[in-house]
Amino acid sequence: MLSAMKLMLTLFLSGIVACYGGNANYNSILLVSFDGFRADYLKNYRLPHLQEFIEDGVLVEHVTNAFITKTFPNHYSIVTGLYEESHGIVANAMYEEDTKKKFSELNDTDPFWWNEATPIWVTNQQQENRRSAAAMWPGTDVKINNTIPHFFMKYNHSVTFEERMENITMWLNNSSPPVTFATLYWEEPDASGHKYGPGDKENMRKVLEQVDNHIGSLTYKLKALGLWENINVIITSDHGMTQCFPHKLIKLDDCIGRGNYTLVDTTPVAAILPKNNKKYVYNLLKNCNTSMKVYLKEEIPDRFHYHHNKRIQPIILVADEGWTIVQNGSLTKCKYFHPSCSWWLILLNFYFYC
Numbered sequence: 001m002l003s004a005m006k007l008m009l010t011l012f013l014s015g016i017v018a019c020y021g022g023n024a025n026y027n028s029i030l031l032v033s034f035d036g037f038r039a040d041y042l043k044n045y046r047l048p049h050l051q052e053f054i055e056d057g058v059l060v061e062h063v064t065n066a067f068i069t070k071t072f073p074n075h076y077s078i079v080t081g082l083y084e085e086s087h088g089i090v091a092n093a094m095y096e097e098d099t100k101k102k103f104s105e106l107n108d109t110d111p112f113w114w115n116e117a118t119p120i121w122v123t124n125q126q127q128e129n130r131r132s133a134a135a136m137w138p139g140t141d142v143k144i145n146n147t148i149p150h151f152f153m154k155y156n157h158s159v160t161f162e163e164r165m166e167n168i169t170m171w172l173n174n175s176s177p178p179v180t181f182a183t184l185y186w187e188e189p190d191a192s193g194h195k196y197g198p199g200d201k202e203n204m205r206k207v208l209e210q211v212d213n214h215i216g217s218l219t220y221k222l223k224a225l226g227l228w229e230n231i232n233v234i235i236t237s238d239h240g241m242t243q244c245f246p247h248k249l250i251k252l253d254d255c256i257g258r259g260n261y262t263l264v265d266t267t268p269v270a271a272i273l274p275k276n277n278k279k280y281v282y283n284l285l286k287n288c289n290t291s292m293k294v295y296l297k298e299e300i301p302d303r304f305h306y307h308h309n310k311r312i313q314p315i316i317l318v319a320d321e322g323w324t325i326v327q328n329g330s331l332t333k334c335k336y337f338h339p340s341c342s343w344w345l346i347l348l349n350f351y352f353y354c
């Protein structure tokens, strides 16, 4: 992630230099995320608008996401330049023992969780004569360091891409002081990847065609408003997607009684808070299944950069790629999950236009 951010900054700089001299006396950045856009979708599907975007700009092919590969943590890494242990959004579901506070995707607006770092929209807006705007992105509807984007939307997955795009481009076009940093977030192709599996060519083709059309309408809109010459657009994603299998299922109930622990976050990287005897819980889990790595917090390998935060639970379970951790039950209708260990995969895509 860090090297990716450096690369991004280098590109920003060269971009701004190359664009300097346009009509406006400032440049703005629009950061766009299509959730769960796996790197190889670009090679395996016809995406003409995205291809055109890339031909006009720069494609960064190798970007590694941060561990763990979930939506909230990785989106916050992108906008803070920090590993998860440093920015504090260490999972999609969190619990803090001291304060007894809980964080979930549905209950994420307590600033407490976000205040360990400062995202770029806050830094931007704290400069003189600059505003930030957000058509969603985890954290943009929360007052972080006492600052919320001047223009923002409350997270609501039912708001269409069209409405998000109309509003963000309107804010970019019509604001004084100007909007110099803006975000745009869209739930696809992640939602379809989970529903159908990334290997479902027919359904993934359909949703990727829609994503591509969204990119087409966004560029069209920016050009129509005369914004294109003075804006740097980054299209990126938070993680990839891997296929799971009904027979690759690790059932915790077969190994350990539920009364021994609280399951704070779930597959493919599960967070375990032992009730009493940590060593006992650890040993039961350690012998559970060879397709699941079990780490005491202090044993988590340094390369994960996932250790120095009290929100990281005492025991972390990491499923091998393709495996799913559950307490009980089966995967009759197999769901699909982000790969748990992905530093060796090319997962984050990153496009740059100036």
Ligand SMILES: *[C@@H]1O[C@H](CO)[C@@H](O)[C@H](O)[C@H]1NC(C)=O
Residues within 6 Å of the ligand: 100, 101, 102, 103, 107, 110
């Ligand atoms: C959301 O989390 C806060 C802080 O942990 C808690 O006080 C509140 O009851 C939660 N709200 C809901 C709807 O769960």
Ligand SMILES: *[C@@H]1O[C@H](CO)[C@@H](O)[C@H](O)[C@H]1NC(C)=O
Residues within 6 Å of the ligand: 115, 116, 117, 118, 126, 145
């Ligand atoms: C919050 O913003 C103020 C400036 O308004 C800054 O001095 C301070 O360091 C920021 N705090 C964090 C944690 O970013």
Ligand SMILES: *[C@@H]1O[C@H](CO)[C@@H](O)[C@H](O)[C@H]1NC(C)=O
Residues within 6 Å of the ligand: 152, 153, 154, 159, 163, 167
């Ligand atoms: C988008 O902008 C319109 C017009 O200002 C406004 O009525 C609408 O509520 C905005 N949509 C969202 C989701 O904020």
Ligand SMILES: *[C@@H]1O[C@H](CO)[C@@H](O)[C@H](O)[C@H]1NC(C)=O
Residues within 6 Å of the ligand: 156, 157, 158, 159, 160
């Ligand atoms: C979410 O957006 C949909 C579609 O615009 C709207 O009908 C609904 O009322 C919104 N929900 C909330 C909680 O604002």
Ligand SMILES: *[C@@H]1O[C@H](CO)[C@@H](O)[C@H](O)[C@H]1NC(C)=O
Residues within 6 Å of the ligand: 170, 173, 174, 225
């Ligand atoms: C864009 O901004 C310009 C200059 O402020 C304004 O004249 C124009 O009406 C705006 N367009 C839209 C669609 O808001």
Ligand SMILES: *[C@@H]1O[C@H](CO)[C@@H](O)[C@H](O)[C@H]1NC(C)=O
Residues within 6 Å of the ligand: 255, 256, 257, 258, 259, 260, 284
């Ligand atoms: C803990 O797990 C063991 C092994 O499954 C089980 O025998 C025991 O009843 C569990 N203890 C509690 C408190 O659930």
Ligand SMILES: *[C@@H]1O[C@H](CO)[C@@H](O)[C@H](O)[C@H]1NC(C)=O
Residues within 6 Å of the ligand: 247, 248, 249, 250, 251, 288, 289, 290, 291
């Ligand atoms: C791991 O789980 C699979 C699927 O439930 C099972 O077939 C296998 O026996 C387990 N392996 C071990 C070592 O427990």
Ligand SMILES: *[C@@H]1O[C@H](CO)[C@@H](O)[C@H](O)[C@H]1NC(C)=O
Residues within 6 Å of the ligand: 328, 329, 330
């Ligand atoms: C899983 O656990 C729940 C809650 O204890 C129980 O209701 C359900 O029957 C269990 N399912 C299976 C397949 O064991």
Ligand SMILES: [Zn+2]
Residues within 6 Å of the ligand: 035, 036, 070, 071, 072, 190, 238, 239
């Ligand atoms: Zn995601």
